[in-house]
Amino acid sequence: MTTLINPMNETSVGVAKPPVRLQGLEGCSIGLLDISKPGGSIFLDRLENLLKQRYAVGNVVRVSKPTFAKPAPEVVIEKLRAVDAVVEGLAD
Amino acid sequence: MSELAPAIPGVEFRNGPTLVVFFETDCPTCRGTVPYLNRLACSAPVVGISQDDETATRQFQEQLDVTFPVQLDPGLALSRSFDPMFVPTMFLLDTDGRILKTHCGFEKSALNALAADMGCARVAEEFDGAPSSKPGCMSRHLVPQADGERLAPISKSPRAAAASVIAIADGEDEFEYCFRVFGDALPVVPPTPERVKRMLGGTDLDPAEIVARVPPCYGEASVEKIAANAVMAGCEPKMMRVLLPLVRAVCDERFNIHGVQATTHFAAPLVIVNGPVRNELGFAYRQNVFSNVARANSTLGRALQLILLNIGGGRPQGIDMSVLGNPGKFSYCIAEHEESVPWEPLHVERGLRPEQSALTLFAGEPPHGVSEHNARKPQGVLKAICYALRTVWTYRDCMRSEAIVVMCPEHARTIAKTGWTKRQARDYLYENTGIPVREYETAGDAEGTRGVAGYKEIRIDGELCYQKFRSPEDLRIVVAGGTAGKFSAVIGSWTVGPRGSQMVTYPI
Numbered sequence: 001m002t003t004l005i006n007p008m009n010e011t012s013v014g015v016a017k018p019p020v021r022l023q024g025l026e027g028c029s030i031g032l033l034d035i036s037k038p039g040g041s042i043f044l045d046r047l048e049n050l051l052k053q054r055y056a057v058g059n060v061v062r063v064s065k066p067t068f069a070k071p072a073p074e075v076v077i078e079k080l081r082a083v084d085a086v087v088e089g090l091a092d
Numbered sequence: 093m094s095e096l097a098p099a100i101p102g103v104e105f106r107n108g109p110t111l112v113v114f115f116e117t118d119c120p121t122c123r124g125t126v127p128y129l130n131r132l133a134c135s136a137p138v139v140g141i142s143q144d145d146e147t148a149t150r151q152f153q154e155q156l157d158v159t160f161p162v163q164l165d166p167g168l169a170l171s172r173s174f175d176p177m178f179v180p181t182m183f184l185l186d187t188d189g190r191i192l193k194t195h196c197g198f199e200k201s202a203l204n205a206l207a208a209d210m211g212c213a214r215v216a217e218e219f220d221g222a223p224s225s226k227p228g229c230m231s232r233h234l235v236p237q238a239d240g241e242r243l244a245p246i247s248k249s250p251r252a253a254a255a256s257v258i259a260i261a262d263g264e265d266e267f268e269y270c271f272r273v274f275g276d277a278l279p280v281v282p283p284t285p286e287r288v289k290r291m292l293g294g295t296d297l298d299p300a301e302i303v304a305r306v307p308p309c310y311g312e313a314s315v316e317k318i319a320a321n322a323v324m325a326g327c328e329p330k331m332m333r334v335l336l337p338l339v340r341a342v343c344d345e346r347f348n349i350h351g352v353q354a355t356t357h358f359a360a361p362l363v364i365v366n367g368p369v370r371n372e373l374g375f376a377y378r379q380n381v382f383s384n385v386a387r388a389n390s391t392l393g394r395a396l397q398l399i400l401l402n403i404g405g406g407r408p409q410g411i412d413m414s415v416l417g418n419p420g421k422f423s424y425c426i427a428e429h430e431e432s433v434p435w436e437p438l439h440v441e442r443g444l445r446p447e448q449s450a451l452t453l454f455a456g457e458p459p460h461g462v463s464e465h466n467a468r469k470p471q472g473v474l475k476a477i478c479y480a481l482r483t484v485w486t487y488r489d490c491m492r493s494e495a496i497v498v499m500c501p502e503h504a505r506t507i508a509k510t511g512w513t514k515r516q517a518r519d520y521l522y523e524n525t526g527i528p529v530r531e532y533e534t535a536g537d538a539e540g541t542r543g544v545a546g547y548k549e550i551r552i553d554g555e556l557c558y559q560k561f562r563s564p565e566d567l568r569i570v571v572a573g574g575t576a577g578k579f580s581a582v583i584g585s586w587t588v589g590p591r592g593s594q595m596v597t598y599p600i
Contacts, residue, residue: 002260005288007274007320008402009311010256038542067591069351 022085025055031083033072034064035090044089097183097191098173100163103139105187109210110137112183114165114176114231117144117152121228122180125198126156128215132203133160136210141165143179143232171233177344178228184209199225230444234337234599251300252314257285270324274402276394276422280324291319294329295336303336304343307350309405313339317403318395325395330373331388334451334600335395338363341453341598342396348593352455352586353406356413359455359586359593360420361400362496363393364570365427366439367449369600375427379574381498382426382459382581393423418458429572432501435514438570442597449600454496454568455593459581470507474517477580478525481567482560484584488527488540490547490558494566494585494595497521500573503580514569522564526550526557568595 022028030051034040044062051057063079065072080086100112113129115122129138140162142149153162165171174183177196184193184206193209195202200216201224207215218224260266266282274280281287292299292315299316306313315336322335342349342361352359365375376386384390406412408421418424430437439450460483464476477497485493499517507517527540529549535541547558561567566588573579586593 001262002266002282003285004258004260004266004270005283005285005316005320006256006258007283007317007324007398009306009309009405010253010317011305011310011312067587069355069587069592070348071350 025051025057025085027056027058028084029059029061029082030057031061031063031080031086033076033080033086033088034062035068035088036065037068037090040089044087047087047089095191097185097189098170099189100139100141100170102163105137105185105189107137108187109192110139110185111206111210112139112141112174112185113180114141114143114171114174114183115180116229116232117142117148119179119229121198121226123152123156124222124226125180125203126158128200128203130157130159131215132207132210132212135212136207139163141170141174143168143171168233171231175233176231177234179231180228181231182206197226197228198223201225230599251298252302252312252317254300255314255316255320274324274398276397276401278422280398281326283320283323287323288316288320291323291327291329291332292316294332295319297336303339306339306343306399306404307406308353308411311403311405313343313399313403318399321398321402322391322395325391325398326387327391327395328387331392331395334365334369334373334392337598337600338392338396338451338453339399341451341596342400344453344596344598346590346594347453347455347596349400349404349406352593353400353404353412355586356415357586358414358416358418358457360418360424361396362420362454362456362583363396363425364438364452364454364496365389365392365425365449365600366430366437366452367444367600368447369449370427370430372449375425377427377429377572381429381572382424389425389427390423393420393425396425397421397423420456420458424456426498426570426572428570429501432571432575433504433508435504435508435569435571438568439597441514441568444597444599450597451600452595452597454494454583454595455586456496456583457585459498459583462580462582463578464503464580465578468506470510470512470517470520473503473506473578473580474520475524477582478521480582481521481525482527484560484582486539488532488535488538489543490527490540490560491543491562492588493561494568494588495561496583497567497569498573498581498583499569499571500578500580501571501575502578504569504571515564518567518569519564521567521569522559522561523550524552525560526552527560529556529558532558 032044034044048060061083138160142162182195183191186192203216204214260269270280270282297315301315302312304313373388375388400406428437440446444450462477462480464473467473484495532541550559
């Protein structure tokens with residue numbers, strides 16, 4: 001029998017439990033994360049209007065990443081911790 | 093969550109945030125930083141870690157009136173554990189010993205920010221006779237101190253569990269298994285325990301030592317896992333000497349391999365090898381330098397890509413979202429033809445000694461060829477390259493990209509024989525690459541037209557243009573290729589700077 005040294009990633013990672021799905025949006029706090037791609041704000045502006053007018057969300061928290069090319073720094077994630085749900089806007 | 097710092101014998105952090113500073117006694121920047129650290133030490137804990145011996149450290153303390161406690165670092169064990177790239181490097185630790193902030197080099201604004209974080213008053217005034225910032229020197233643990241010296245094994249770095257062993261079922265071809273599970277769409281050499289053991293013979297490091305955590309999945313690249321991927325790529329054991337610093341370099345936060353692997357752009361890490369290691373390990377820098385000419389180039393570049401795939405998890409059709417990809421994602425490694433012209437090679441331009449072997453990483457597009465067989469003067473050769481440089485990223489887009497010009501020896505000699513230096517050639521490229529302003533008049537909303545307010549106007553051959561690059565340093569010339577034929581190449585960048593990918597150079 002041939003044996004091989006496993007060349008793949010075997011780093012153990014914690015498993016996070018997904019949050020409970022929201023039953024509706026009314027009165028909820030929704031985060032909109034702009035990753036800073038050109039055009040992202042246009043998409044998220046429209047989404048913010050729809051969330052407020054059509055779904056009566058409580059408030060919208062707008063946060064931007066400093067650059068789309070890197071993971072969100074902790075300070076950005078921290079601003080979104082208190083919201084009920086986050087929409088991340090990718091655009092070009 | 094912040095990373096837990098390695099323990100420093102005899103140092104506790106209970107008295108509030110502590111600044112741990114790594115320094116070398118002969119580093120001018122370190123010496124210039126001491127008065128500010130003394131000021132900070134009046135009201136907050138500062139601990140110095142000297143990378144030099146007891147005598148040199150004592151002289152340093154006496155000459156500069158160092159008021160904070162200083163520890164020696166025998167065998168550079170602490171330096172290897174904290175792993176600063178340059179000195180001085182300051183690590184701000186909280187009371188639990190977690191690293192809150194890291195700063196490299198001397199910078200007044202950073203020192204004041206650190207002081208504020210520690211609840212102290214400003215320590216650096218703007219006009220006190222010292223420059224506002226000054227880069228430091230390479231940390232001693234990254235530089236062999238004498239010819240032939242091998243770096244001591246790291247004793248305090250984190251360890252990974254041994255890699256698991258996979259048993260191939262009887263009747264299954266091991267080449268087919270590896271091709272299917274570990275490969276890059278090409279066959280690989282099966283990493284049997286015997287082959288991996290032979291590969292580990294190319295390094296003194298402990299197989300369990302974690303060299304880096306490879307984005308985007310942040311897999312632990314232990315020396316053993318790196319060796320297994322090197323076997324698969326076809327490396328010889330002696331290539332571990334280059335591959336280990338390469339893995340460390342590709343995971344340097346400034347290079348941002350996380351973004352390079354996840355982007356929709358063409359970018360792939362281009363490895364450029366300089367110094368004596370080129371000839372010692374057989375790196376090609378003449379004909380066909382970008383292609384299938386030498387085992388060293390091909391297998392080093394491929395080992396890096398397999399490590400990014402298998403340990404980092406940057407798989408195509410998964411996290412790697414490149415629209416068209418890049419043939420360099422099989423292997424993208426060249427060496428500089430340093431002997432062809434009397435110009436400073438890339439690693440010397442980047443601050444290293446000529447006799448120091450080094451590797452440089454650049455997140456680049458595939459090469460774009462430039463033919464110029466008629467020009468007999470520097471300006472003629474360089475003008476042809478300027479036209480190719482205009483198209484980097486996209487034609488009308490200015491002030492955001494960088495580029496490497498891989499100049500063939502015949503072009504380089506045409507320029508060098510008139511007495512031009514590499515820097516003069518680069519400056520000419522910078523000053524003569526621009527997009528005519530008239531090209532924007534009918535361009536509508538084309539990419540590159542929205543940022544014109546931030547573009548710089550220049551005149552090139554009497555025509556009003558927007559300058560393509562922000563500074564001459566955005567262009568790097570690397571001489572490589574065969575000595576017959578006047579073909580050079582331009583390699584455009586991905587997103588650059590602190591918000592994208594920055595070129596990194598590591599000693600080998």
